[in-house]
Amino acid sequence: MPNTDFRPPNPAAGYHRVTTTRRFRYLVQDPAHTLRVTWITQDLACPACAVDTGLLLVLDEPAGDGMVQVTCPAGHQWADPRVDRHHFAAYSRLNGFVTPDPDWFWVMEAGFGEEPPPPIDYAHDIAGAAKYVAKRAKSTVKSKVKGTVRRETRKARRAVTNAAKAPVTALRSAWNQQAGPAPEAEPEPEEEPYPDIPSVAKYRKAYGMEPRRRGPRCLVCEDTGRIPGTPITCTECDGPAAAAMAAAERRAARARNPKSR
Structure with a gap:
């Protein structure tokens, strides 16, 4: 098969x-x-x-x-x-x-x-390992030489740059000595706290003005219980009697519990 x-x-x-x-x-x-x-x-x-x-x-x-x-x-x-x-x-x-x-x-x-695998060629492996080690050693030495050359090149370039900037640096130092020290900056003023503005009632009381009267609670009947000019009862509020009773209840509640004022 x-x-x-x-x-x-x-x-x-x-x-x-x-x-x-x-x-x-x-x-x-x-x-x-x-x-x-x-x-x-x-x-x-x-x-x-x-x-x-x-x-x-x-x-x-x-x-x-x-x-x-x-x-x-x-x-x-x-x-x-x-x-x-x-x-x-x-x-x-x-x-x-x-x-x-x-x-x-x-x-x-x-x-x-x-069939079994061929025998290991130890001579070839040893030669390959020696070549690899020599190559790595050569690469390491080459990297060190390049690093030394780059470091010395940077030092020389920095020295040339500093020598070229020396006249400008000397002129700037002389100018700073002639001009004197820079003036100190004035401290910024601290912000004043926002004033506490009293209420309008205290202004009226201080100037002897009459206190502002509160308007009617019901704008339809103006707290009369009937629409002005007609015998029709107002349906938007309970009338002056109910308002007076509610005020009396509030006063009684404050009298029973003075701490709630």
Whole structure:
């Protein structure tokens, strides 16, 4: 079956999925040895485009796969009978640390699976580290030299500027000595507080004027209870009797409670 699903590998459930970046090697018996079984490794490659890196190998045991399904980066898919399914399942379980069986360690020892990475080139790494350290040291020294040059340049520029301004500074100092000290600024006058203006009633009382009389409460009947010139009773107020009674009640309330005045 084609590798159309992209499930994560699950060796414990029988779904084996291996993605390679280097060449993948499978085991075949060496025909030169007949007395005992000897295994040799062969590189797995795509039969259509001969690509041997970046292969995807899948074996789904619950789905009944009889052979390992291989897919190359170009999209070619095929069932490869050269890869033993038992070897591939053991390799997947050993890589996934799922119930490792010591009896199958010989599969990896014989060279089955992805080829190991190339050995570390320590000489190249040491040379690269030495170049990096030398480059950093050179950059640090160069920065210090540039900083020193800039600092001395700024000092020289400042000295030239001060020398050019010296005559103007001398004339200004002489003028200030001749003119004398600057007059002190007069303090601003403090604002006077706003006066407390008495009420109009106090003015009238002081000048002997009659107190202002309050106008009628009802502007329709002028507190008479009837509309002027007619016998019609005013409907806008309760009349003078009610006003007198309300005033009497207010006076009685003030008499009962003098503190409310």
